Amino acid sequence: MFGLWPALPPTPRRASSWMPRLGALLVAGCLAWPAHTAEPLPGTDGEGPAAPLATTVPVLRTAFIQLVTKRSYPDDARLAQLQAAAQQAFASAAQPWPAGELFLLIDRHPQSQEALVALATEAGGWEVIGTSLISTGKPGSYDHFTTPLGVFSHGDHHSFRAEGTFNDNGIRGYGLKGMRVFDLGWVPAEKGWEPPGVIPIRLQVHATDPVLEKRLGTPASKGCVRIDAGLNRFLDQYGVLDARFEATQAETGVRPWFWLPDRTPTPWSGRWVVIVDVPRAPAP
Numbered sequence: 001m002f003g004l005w006p007a008l009p010p011t012p013r014r015a016s017s018w019m020p021r022l023g024a025l026l027v028a029g030c031l032a033w034p035a036h037t038a039e040p041l042p043g044t045d046g047e048g049p050a051a052p053l054a055t056t057v058p059v060l061r062t063a064f065i066q067l068v069t070k071r072s073y074p075d076d077a078r079l080a081q082l083q084a085a086a087q088q089a090f091a092s093a094a095q096p097w098p099a100g101e102l103f104l105l106i107d108r109h110p111q112s113q114e115a116l117v118a119l120a121t122e123a124g125g126w127e128v129i130g131t132s133l134i135s136t137g138k139p140g141s142y143d144h145f146t147t148p149l150g151v152f153s154h155g156d157h158h159s160f161r162a163e164g165t166f167n168d169n170g171i172r173g174y175g176l177k178g179m180r181v182f183d184l185g186w187v188p189a190e191k192g193w194e195p196p197g198v199i200p201i202r203l204q205v206h207a208t209d210p211v212l213e214k215r216l217g218t219p220a221s222k223g224c225v226r227i228d229a230g231l232n233r234f235l236d237q238y239g240v241l242d243a244r245f246e247a248t249q250a251e252t253g254v255r256p257w258f259w260l261p262d263r264t265p266t267p268w269s270g271r272w273v274v275i276v277d278v279p280r281a282p283a284p
Contacts, residue, residue, distance in 0.1 A: 081278050
């Protein structure tokens with residue numbers, strides 16, 4: 001189903017190259033995200049989740065560091081809290097732990113506002129690939145919602161890409177042109193204005209305007225999950241949430257139009273976005 005996965009080079013080549021290119025594009029007025037080149041080096045043995053984690057997880061971690069600029073640094077105690085919350089979320093949703101698959105964990109707690117990419121392993125374990133700052137819903141004004149909690153499946157709806165257009169406030173709501181929008185469908189959410197109530201929102205994970213990336217790490221969205229452009233590209237390039245689309249392609253032979261032409265999916269593509277609310281444990 002997945003085929004071979006080209007690994008990244010052992011020495012980081014993009015960390016010093018893509019940021020200057022992004023700056024040059026912004027200065028030049030271009031709205032498109034710069035091209036990302038994943039070099040075709042040897043990867044897994046083609047046996048899917050049975051491929052050795054000891055050699056492939058570090059490759060993903062290196063890619064994460066190279067691409068994601070708004071990284072966060074939770075300690076081991078915090079990671080244990082988040083792992084327990086993820087386990088509970090899957091159990092509450094009556095979904096088995098997705099061993100052998102990547103998934104995206106979102107902690108909406110105001111003190112956290114973090115995303116975590118993990119590869120689920122057996123018996124509720126995981127290998128953390130990386131963490132970064134995000135923004136979820138900021139209730140308190142009209143048309144702003146509290147980001148809903150739960151386990152959400154990606155791939156049930158068509159993805160699309162940002163056009164890079166400006167809204168009435170001069171902001172690119174989905175970020176630079178070409179950014180991937182991960183659509184999770186209509187989901188009930190609490191209104192953030194009076195009178196109280198619950199109504200459906202179109203829940204999405206998407207990039208934000210570069211000028212708003214400095215707000216990542218605090219609640220700031222209308223209810224969706226905002227991520228930085230680097231994390232957006234990481235999820236997109238490596239097919240982190242594309243398992244359903246890959247299965248459909250295998251059945252129909254039709255390649256989704258919104259896939260990158262040079263995407264390099266791993267054998268562990270998943271589909272789950274898990275949103276939790278985990279207060280930090282008090283300091284000893």
